[in-house]
Amino acid sequence: MLLKTILNKCHRFKSFVFGKTEFFEHKGLDAIEVEILPRKNSRAICSCCHNPATLYDTLDSRLFEHIPIWGFRVFFKYLMRRVDCKNCGVKVEEVPWGSGKRELTKTYMHYLSTWAKSLSWKEVAVRFGTSWEKVFHSVRYIVDWGLDNRIMSGAYSGAKLPPFRLKVATHSGPKLPPFRWKAATFGA
Numbered sequence: 001m002l003l004k005t006i007l008n009k010c011h012r013f014k015s016f017v018f019g020k021t022e023f024f025e026h027k028g029l030d031a032i033e034v035e036i037l038p039r040k041n042s043r044a045i046c047s048c049c050h051n052p053a054t055l056y057d058t059l060d061s062r063l064f065e066h067i068p069i070w071g072f073r074v075f076f077k078y079l080m081r082r083v084d085c086k087n088c089g090v091k092v093e094e095v096p097w098g099s100g101k102r103e104l105t106k107t108y109m110h111y112l113s114t115w116a117k118s119l120s121w122k123e124v125a126v127r128f129g130t131s132w133e134k135v136f137h138s139v140r141y142i143v144d145w146g147l148d149n150r151i152m153s154g155a156y157s158g159a160k161l162p163p164f165r166l167k168v169a170t171h172s173g174p175k176l177p178p179f180r181w182k183a184a185t186f187g188a
């Protein structure tokens with residue numbers, strides 16, 4: 001079975017397809033690089049207003065670290081593009097697997113933060129060959145995502161937000177103990 005078959009089973013990006021997969025050397029170790037290409041005739045999305053926009057130019061390729069497989073680190077490689085959005089001007093496009101300038105894919109961040117429910121952040125970092133900071137940023141991303149979606153859903157519209165303990169307990173991401181929440185929120 002090809003690696004691409006597994007990836008397509010796990011991830012379906014409407015406007016993108018997986019290209020070639022190959023080994024490459026990353027920090028002295030073998031790692032897997034998975035190319036991602038825009039699907040033909042698909043439209044790029046503005047990362048600012050999330051609407052389709054006209055292509056402007058192409059930037060350098062970026063690596064997004066994904067969930068490791070069989071001990072190999074996995075990276076998505078993509079040539080980021082910029083769009084000329086009629087609402088926002090020239091902006092970097094939005095990609096469904098990444099978020100802003102974060103180095104990890106959304107899926108990997110979610111994966112790490114799920115493990116962070118059971119293990120210390122340091123243990124998670126050691127187990128997955130990543131850094132404490134990346135685990136920290138993953139947990140923060142998931143917590144922020146949970147809060148944004150809860151607020152956007154209007155669940156608390158017009159009312160003062162409940163204490164953070166309740167917010168953490170009710171969002172769809174990991175249920176974090178108070179001290180981790182504090183670290184995730186205030187960078188302590």
Ligand SMILES: [Zn+2]
Nearest residue numbers: 046049085088
């Ligand atoms: Zn826009």
